[in-house]
Amino acid sequence: xxxxxxxxxxxxxxxxxxxxxxxxxxxxxxxxxxxxxxxxxxxxxxxxxxxxxxxxxxxxxxxxxxxxxxxxxxxxxxxxxxxxxxxxxxxxxxxxxxxxxxxxxxxxxxxxxxxxxxxxxxxxxxxxxxxxxxxxxxxxxxxxxxxxxxxxxxxxxxxxxxxxxxxxxxxxxxxxxxxxxxxxxxxxxxxxxxxxxxxxxxxxxxxxxxxxxxxxxxxxxxxxxxxxxxxxxxxxxxxxxxxxxxxxxxxxxxxxxxxxxxxxxxxxxxxxxxxxxxxxxxxxxxxxxxxxxxxxxxxxxxxxxxxx
Numbered sequence: 001x002x003x004x005x006x007x008x009x010x011x012x013x014x015x016x017x018x019x020x021x022x023x024x025x026x027x028x029x030x031x032x033x034x035x036x037x038x039x040x041x042x043x044x045x046x047x048x049x050x051x052x053x054x055x056x057x058x059x060x061x062x063x064x065x066x067x068x069x070x071x072x073x074x075x076x077x078x079x080x081x082x083x084x085x086x087x088x089x090x091x092x093x094x095x096x097x098x099x100x101x102x103x104x105x106x107x108x109x110x111x112x113x114x115x116x117x118x119x120x121x122x123x124x125x126x127x128x129x130x131x132x133x134x135x136x137x138x139x140x141x142x143x144x145x146x147x148x149x150x151x152x153x154x155x156x157x158x159x160x161x162x163x164x165x166x167x168x169x170x171x172x173x174x175x176x177x178x179x180x181x182x183x184x185x186x187x188x189x190x191x192x193x194x195x196x197x198x199x200x201x202x203x204x205x206x207x208x209x210x211x212x213x214x215x216x217x218x219x220x221x222x223x224x225x226x227x228x229x230x231x232x233x234x235x236x237x238x239x240x241x242x243x244x245x246x247x248x249x250x251x252x253x254x255x256x257x258x259x260x261x262x263x264x265x266x267x268x269x270x271x272x273x274x275x276x277x278x279x280x281x282x283x284x285x286x287x288x289x290x291x292x293x294x295x296x297x298x299x300x301x302x303x304x305x306x307x308x
């Protein structure tokens with residue numbers, strides 16, 4: 001990635017902090033004795049847990065009392081931008097592809113200039129804010145349709161695999177993966193350009209992950225877990241069956257790993273799944289995907305077209 005991209009991104013972020021609403025937040029934070037290091041620390045601590053976001057909520061309330069947060073999510077954006085500026089110093093050395101680095105820069109520019117976005121996606125209580133905090137601190141890596149975090153295959157998911165599938169899954173983990181982690185654990189990219197799931201876009205994401213895997217020798221491979229990866233979902237919605245194809249045809253494993261809450265999104269915008277669920281013909285389950293490092297990299301090397 002050209003150095004000019006990180007320099008330009010840094011400039012955009014710095015300029016955004018000179019906007020009136022950002023200056024107002026900066027002044028209030030200074031009065032509270034909160035400097036850049038604390039801003040980064042707050043964002044670095046944010047996870048999916050509700051408790052991890054409480055310090056940001058409390059700070060937001062303090063700013064509101066000072067009259068510095070009359071509307072919008074200026075504090076959240078300020079904290080993200082501050083963290084992004086710090087992260088940009090480390091980004092050139094991150095062991096990921098140039099495409100991923102450029103995608104991270106694109107995220108940072110969005111923090112600084114969200115354009116026509118409503119601003120509500122920055123709210124501390126949204127899942128989008130959590131995802132942005134992780135990108136801002138290099139804990140989540142956007143790669144097109146999907147993003148990833150360095151994590152592991154959850155023991156709880158493995159233990160929920162059906163008894164007749166469990167021996168196969170356990171053997172695969174022991175012999176192919178050589179353990180539960182670390183792995184690149186996949187998530188939908190909250191800011192993906194196309195809201196629909198598309199096979200080519202998914203493969204482009206997997207390609208970037210595979211090429212980043214090559215730069216991280218200790219990572220054992222790829223894993224994912226979701227209702228849209230479940231064989232049970234694919235049985236009633238064959239148009240989604242492609243989601244398993246690349247793994248099944250290239251040395252990966254796909255298994256079911258217990259039930260999921262029907263409110264997780266599995267019934268959303270699908271009259272067919274809704275109807276079959278109501279009649280008892282469809283029980284939403286979680287799909288567990290595991291793809292060993294060697295096989296994933298071999299697939300990517302055989303498909304350079306997905307890197308274009």
